[in-house]
Amino acid sequence: MAGKILIDAEKCKGCGLCVEVCPKGAVRISKNSNAMGYFPAECCGDSCIGCGACAVMCPDVAIEVFRDKVQEVESGAARPKAMIKEKS
Ligand code: SF4
Numbered sequence: 001m002a003g004k005i006l007i008d009a010e011k012c013k014g015c016g017l018c019v020e021v022c023p024k025g026a027v028r029i030s031k032n033s034n035a036m037g038y039f040p041a042e043c044c045g046d047s048c049i050g051c052g053a054c055a056v057m058c059p060d061v062a063i064e065v066f067r068d069k070v071q072e073v074e075s076g077a078a079r080p081k082a083m084i085k086e087k088s
C-alpha cells in the first residue's frame with residue numbers, strides 16, 4: 001500500500017524518533033534548520049507504506065499520514081483511489 005507523510009517542520013524538534021521507527025527508511029533528518037534552530041525530519045524517497053508508526057511515535061504531533069484508499073471495482077480488480085487522510 002502506498003503512503004505519504006507531511007511533516008510540519010516548525011513543530012518538529014528533530015528528535016529522530018520517526019527516523020528510527022520507520023520500517024521503510026522513508027524519513028531522514030534535514031540538513032536545514034527550522035525557525036527554532038532544530039533540524040527537522042523530512043520525507044525521503046517514495047517507499048512510505050502509510051503504516052503510521054512515525055506519527056504515533058512523534059512527541060510533537062508534527063506528522064500527518066496519508067494512505068491510498070483501495071476500492072474494489074466491478075471487474076474484481078482493485079485500484080487506488082485518492083489519497084485519504086489517516087485518522088488518528
Ligand atoms: S507512515 Fe510508516 S512507512 Fe511512512 S514514513 Fe511513517 S513510519 Fe515510514
Ligand code: SF4
Binds near residue numbers: 013
Ligand atoms: S518524531 Fe516528530 S519531533 Fe521527532 S524528528 Fe520526527 S517529526 Fe520531528
